[in-house]
Every structure is written in C-alpha cells, then in structure tokens.
Amino acid sequence: MNGREGVKVAGTDPIHQFQIRSLVDLHVGGLDVSFTNSSLFMVATVAIAGAFLYYSTATRGLIPSRMQSVSEMSYEFVANLLRDAAGKEGMRFFPLVFSLFMFILVANLLGMVPYFFTVTSHIIVTFALALLVIGTVVIYGMMKHGLGFLKLFVPHGIPAALVPLVVLIEVISFLSRPISLSVRLFANMLAGHITLKVFAGFVTSLSAFGAIGVAGAILPLAMTVALTGLEFLVAFLQAYVFAVLTCMYLNDALHPGH
Amino acid sequence: MFVAEAYAQTTTAAPAAAETHAGTEVPHGAEHGGGVFPPFDARTYPSQLLWLAITFGLFYLFLQKVVMPRIGGILEVRRDRIAHDLDSAARMKAEADASIAAYEQELADARAKSNKIAQDARDTVKAAADAERKQVEARLNERLAKAEASIAATRSAAMKDVGAIAQETATAIVQALVGGSVDKTAVANAVKSVRE
Structure with a gap:
C-alpha cells in the first residue's frame, strides 16, 4: 500500500525523489544502518567512477585514447588546482581532493539521470564530506604546527586592541566553513532537482487540459530542457567549487600564518 | 562521528513511534505523510553515514593505491618520453651539424688539394718548358756562334x-x-x- 502511494505521489511531488527507502534492512546496536537507495547510489557512484578511471587507463597508452584523456585530464585538473592553492606540500592531500572531486562529480552527474537518486542532495552526506575536509585540516595542522596552527586565527599586522575581535571573527568564519561547504553543495543539488521536477511537473499537469494545455506546456518544457543543461553545469561546478575550497582550507593547514 | 551519535539519541525515539503504526517498516519519510523533509530526516543519517564511510573509504583507497599511481605513472612516462625524444632530436641535430661541418671541411680540403695538384702540374710543365727552351736556346746560340765563326772565316778568307x-x-x-x-x-x- 505504501509503495503504491509512493508511486502515485511520485508523479508530481518534487520532494519524493529525495526519499530514502530501505532495500536491505540492517540494524546494528539499535541503529538503523539499512542498505538504502542512497547506499545503492553511493556504491554505484564509487563503482562507476572507479571502474571508469581503472579501465580507461588500463592500456597505459603513451598516446591516450579518448577515455584515457578524460581520466588524465581530471587527474591533472585536480592536481593543478591543489598545486596552485596549496603549493607542492599540498600534493600529499592529492588523493583526498581527487577522491572528493570524483565522488561528488559522479554522484551529481548520476543524479541527473531520471529516476536516479542524488546522493549529494542530502545534507548529512555533504556535511560528512565537509567535516572530513575540516577534520583533516585541523588534525594535520595541529600535528604539523602544534599550537602554531592557532596563528590561523590571528592575522598579521593588526593593532593589539583589535586582536580579540578579529580572533572572534576568524574563529566564527572557521567554524562556519564546514557548514557553508556542505550547505552550498546540498542546497544546489536539492534546489536544482526540485526546480527541474516542478517545471517537468507543469508539463504533465498542463497537458492534461487538452490542446490549450499542451500549447501552454511548451514554455515549461523549454524551461525543463534549459534547466537540465544548467543542472549539468551546476553538477560539475559544485564538484569544482568543493574541490577548490578544500584546496584552500588545506592550504591553511600547511601555512597557517598567512 | 559526533553527528552520528547525537542523532542516535533522537533516532531511538522516532523509530519507536514509527514502529507503532508501521510495524516492521524501516523508517522513511514517505510513510509519514506531512513528516520530515527527507534530507532532514535524522533517522536516515546513521545509514547514510555508514554507507558513505564504507563507499567513500573504499573509493579513496582504490584511487590512492591503484588509480593515481597508474595515471601518475602514465603521465611521468609520457613526460620522460617527450624529454628523451627532444634530447635525441637535439643530439641528432648536433650530429647533423657536425657532419655538415665535416663535409664542408672535407670539401675545402679537397679544393685546396686540387688547387695544389693543379699548381704543381702547372709548375712542372712550366719547368719542363723552361728547360726545353733553354736547351733550344743553347743549341741555337751554339749554332749561331758556329755560323758567325764560319762567316768570319769566310769573310777573312774572302778578304784575303x-x-x-x-x-x-x-x-x-x-x-x-x-x-x-x-x-x-x-x-x-x-x-x-x-x-x-
């Protein structure tokens, strides 16, 4: 009964696509850790991204094939991003940044396929990824610089009277980083998919009103097409932004004095 | 992890409520019409966090251990190969330049040698011609002297x-x-x- 209700609602409800349904029930120590549609798409994301990177580079061609070029380009793209932002020492975090970029990019793009679940449209996923980044920054910064890492909150060359205020602002801005990092990605994916669904919903609802309705549905249809293109751009852009900000935050861990 | 633990507190209450009217159903938003907005449904958080940790962790390890060394290796091999090719191109150019220089040198030598041979031949021929001319002149002088002597004799005889x-x-x-x-x-x- 529930399933059928879900299908009926799925027709126009823009929220339905974000619902998490359990595929294999799992409970560990009172926690519900069921394998859900979200888990399925995480696995799919990882499998697709991993398989693509693995098989496209399998021949190790000196002259790359098209697919190998794509893998190499993404690799060098992220490498340059990190090198530009955090310098040569930053390259120790390359696996992390590259994994984050590929995971978010593939998850976002996979979400563009109709009826597919968008892993990154859930705040907890993006927040966990953001915490991973900030956690890495804090732990590595503390390990490398000890208390010197706290210089991050005290910029150079400010009058002593202003120090408490500036430190307060810096601390707040530091603490808001994981929030802004995760909310940006989550909100973009969520809003994009809702908008897309709403406009697509207009098309079906309007076309129910005969010829005039079908004529009226042209505009939302055009919007849906345009938004789909935009969403592909956003899918890439958000992965890029996440990676860029990760690089910048990692730079703070490496050079807190700046 | 503190997020997961924090939400674990709230989860204990929510599934209990859910189970009262949904039986063994796993808690999810759809069944509780007007319920929580799915992304903010804390009951799904442990599962999402666990599976994200598993999948992303494996993905990270796979990229770090397998994919990235491979792509890095491919790029390095290509860079080395290009550098090597450029080197050998430079070396070949140097060799070509050297052989051109050697060729020019040999050509100049040959030209000098041919000039020398021609000069020698000219000198030899000239020397031979000079010698012959001197010989001929000597012979002619001799003959002239003889003739003069005979003329003188004839004249003295005639005068007598x-x-x-x-x-x-x-x-x-x-x-x-x-x-x-x-x-x-x-x-x-x-x-x-x-x-x-």
Whole structure:
C-alpha cells in the first residue's frame, strides 16, 4: 500500500525523489544502518567512477585514447588546482581532493539521470564530506604546527586592541566553513532537482487540459530542457567549487600564518 | 562521528513511534505523510553515514593505491618520453651539424688539394718548358756562334782573296790602259796602300 502511494505521489511531488527507502534492512546496536537507495547510489557512484578511471587507463597508452584523456585530464585538473592553492606540500592531500572531486562529480552527474537518486542532495552526506575536509585540516595542522596552527586565527599586522575581535571573527568564519561547504553543495543539488521536477511537473499537469494545455506546456518544457543543461553545469561546478575550497582550507593547514 | 551519535539519541525515539503504526517498516519519510523533509530526516543519517564511510573509504583507497599511481605513472612516462625524444632530436641535430661541418671541411680540403695538384702540374710543365727552351736556346746560340765563326772565316778568307783579286784586276786595268808590262810588285803595293 505504501509503495503504491509512493508511486502515485511520485508523479508530481518534487520532494519524493529525495526519499530514502530501505532495500536491505540492517540494524546494528539499535541503529538503523539499512542498505538504502542512497547506499545503492553511493556504491554505484564509487563503482562507476572507479571502474571508469581503472579501465580507461588500463592500456597505459603513451598516446591516450579518448577515455584515457578524460581520466588524465581530471587527474591533472585536480592536481593543478591543489598545486596552485596549496603549493607542492599540498600534493600529499592529492588523493583526498581527487577522491572528493570524483565522488561528488559522479554522484551529481548520476543524479541527473531520471529516476536516479542524488546522493549529494542530502545534507548529512555533504556535511560528512565537509567535516572530513575540516577534520583533516585541523588534525594535520595541529600535528604539523602544534599550537602554531592557532596563528590561523590571528592575522598579521593588526593593532593589539583589535586582536580579540578579529580572533572572534576568524574563529566564527572557521567554524562556519564546514557548514557553508556542505550547505552550498546540498542546497544546489536539492534546489536544482526540485526546480527541474516542478517545471517537468507543469508539463504533465498542463497537458492534461487538452490542446490549450499542451500549447501552454511548451514554455515549461523549454524551461525543463534549459534547466537540465544548467543542472549539468551546476553538477560539475559544485564538484569544482568543493574541490577548490578544500584546496584552500588545506592550504591553511600547511601555512597557517598567512 | 559526533553527528552520528547525537542523532542516535533522537533516532531511538522516532523509530519507536514509527514502529507503532508501521510495524516492521524501516523508517522513511514517505510513510509519514506531512513528516520530515527527507534530507532532514535524522533517522536516515546513521545509514547514510555508514554507507558513505564504507563507499567513500573504499573509493579513496582504490584511487590512492591503484588509480593515481597508474595515471601518475602514465603521465611521468609520457613526460620522460617527450624529454628523451627532444634530447635525441637535439643530439641528432648536433650530429647533423657536425657532419655538415665535416663535409664542408672535407670539401675545402679537397679544393685546396686540387688547387695544389693543379699548381704543381702547372709548375712542372712550366719547368719542363723552361728547360726545353733553354736547351733550344743553347743549341741555337751554339749554332749561331758556329755560323758567325764560319762567316768570319769566310769573310777573312774572302778578304784575303780581295787583295789578290784587286791586284789582278788593277794589273789588268793598268795593262789595258797603259799597255806593256806592269810591275806586279808596284801594283801590289799600290793596292795594299789603298786598302789600308
């Protein structure tokens, strides 16, 4: 009964696509850790991204094939991003940044396929990824610089009277980083998919009103097409932004004095 | 992890409520019409966090251990290969330049040698010609001297005869003019005085 209700609602409800349904029930120590549609798409994301990177580079061609070029380009793209932002020492975090970029990019793009679940449209996923980044920054910064890492909150060359205020602002801005990092990605994916669904919903609802309705549905249809293109751009852009900000935050861990 | 633990507190209450009217159903938003907005449904958080940790962790390890060394290796091999090719191209160019220089050098040598040979030949021929000319000149001079000597001899002989001829002629003339006998000694003395 529930399933059928879900299908009926799925027709126009823009929220339905974000619902998490359990595929294999799992409970560990009172926690519900069921394998859900979200888990399925995480696995799919990882499998697709991993398989693509693995098989496209399998021949190790000196002259790359098209697919190998794509893998190499993404690799060098992220490498340059990190090198530009955090310098040569930053390259120790390359696996992390590259994994984050590929995971978010593939998850976002996979979400563009109709009826597919968008892993990154859930705040907890993006927040966990953001915490991973900030956690890495804090732990590595503390390990490398000890208390010197706290210089991050005290910029150079400010009058002593202003120090408490500036430190307060810096601390707040530091603490808001994981929030802004995760909310940006989550909100973009969520809003994009809702908008897309709403406009697509207009098309079906309007076309129910005969010829005039079908004529009226042209505009939302055009919007849906345009938004789909935009969403592909956003899918890439958000992965890029996440990676860029990760690089910048990692730079703070490496050079807190700046 | 503190997020997961924090939400674990709330989860304990929510599934209990859910189970009262959904039985064994796993909590999810759809069944509780008007319920929580799915992304904010904390009951799904443990599952999402666990599976994200598993999948992303494996993905990270896979990229770090397998994919990235491979792509890095491919790029490095290509960079080395290009550098190596550029090196060998530079080396080949240097070799080509060297052989061009050697060729030019050899050409210059050959030209100098040919000039020398031509000069030598010219000198030899000239020397031979000079020698021959000198020989011919010597021979001619010799002959000239001989001829001059013979002319001188002839002339002296002739000059010797001139006296006798003049005497005879003078005797004959005197005889013809004067008649009678002519004193040959007087005639001879006269001719002699005239010639001297």
